[in-house]
Amino acid sequence: MSSINIHPVVDSGYRATDASFSGGTLVCNCASNPVKVKVNSDIAHNHACGCTKCWKPAGANFSVVAVAPTDKVEVLENGNKLAVVDPSALIQRHACKECGVHMYGPVEREHPFQGLSFLHPERFEGKGWAQPGFAAFVSSIIESGFDPSKMGEVRSKLKSSGLEPYDCLSPGLMDYIATWTAKKSGALPA
Numbered sequence: 043m044s045s046i047n048i049h050p051v052v053d054s055g056y057r058a059t060d061a062s063f064s065g066g067t068l069v070c071n072c073a074s075n076p077v078k079v080k081v082n083s084d085i086a087h088n089h090a091c092g093c094t095k096c097w098k099p100a101g102a103n104f105s106v107v108a109v110a111p112t113d114k115v116e117v118l119e120n121g122n123k124l125a126v127v128d129p130s131a132l133i134q135r136h137a138c139k140e141c142g143v144h145m146y147g148p149v150e151r152e153h154p155f156q157g158l159s160f161l162h163p164e165r166f167e168g169k170g171w172a173q174p175g176f177a178a179f180v181s182s183i184i185e186s187g188f189d190p191s192k193m194g195e196v197r198s199k200l201k202s203s204g205l206e207p208y209d210c211l212s213p214g215l216m217d218y219i220a221t222w223t224a225k226k227s228g229a230l231p232a
């Protein structure tokens with residue numbers, strides 16, 4: 043049976059090992075002078091993302107991405123190797139110019155995710171962080187060239203790995219964003 047490469051974290055059956063995880067150091071893939079970013083907080087909303095913009099390790103069809111408060115994120119070493127991938131994007135993904143790993147992506151614009159930074163927990167030196175809880179932007183993997191006829195297989199594999207597949211964000215996060223938007227427009231009381 044063909045096995046679709048979702049992401050090493052998912053395919054290996056990774057489970058959180060530390061309920062009181064409180065952060066750690068993210069390291070890029072460079073053999074020398076790696077970029078190191080300290081995260082002084084637990085992560086939230088860890089999930090698989092199929093979009094074309096999130097960093098995926100070699101061979102993976104999905105990224106694994108979570109958030110932490112931007113004020114708990116600090117660049118420790120070799121920050122001179124970082125560059126923003128797309129300055130016009132909502133998420134200011136700071137990638138290592140040498141190895142390509144995205145180290146952190148703050149949302150600075152006025153948005154429900156303002157003040158949060160997106161990061162890839164597999165880059166933590168240690169383990170313990172929460173496993174991904176759902177899969178977002180699943181249909182978007184087609185935009186990277188994935189065979190559309192195999193999407194049924196992808197969604198089955200995600201489900202059997204405990205990740206409910208969604209083609210946008212999860213219902214909880216979509217409701218959160220819509221609530222923020224309704225309060226801003228006045229459709230709901232602030």
Ligand SMILES: N[C@@H](CCC(=O)N[C@@H](CS)C(=O)NCC(=O)O)C(=O)O
Pocket residue numbers: 091092093094095096131132133134179182183185
């Ligand atoms: N279908 C698009 C979706 C891109 C997208 O909307 N990505 C989501 C999930 S990471 C997002 O919030 N993007 C904001 C951004 O990239 O700044 C793609 O795959 O490129």
Ligand SMILES: [Zn+2]
Pocket residue numbers: 070071072076077138139140141142143
């Ligand atoms: Zn690097």
Ligand SMILES: [Zn+2]
Pocket residue numbers: 091092093094095096179
């Ligand atoms: Zn994404």
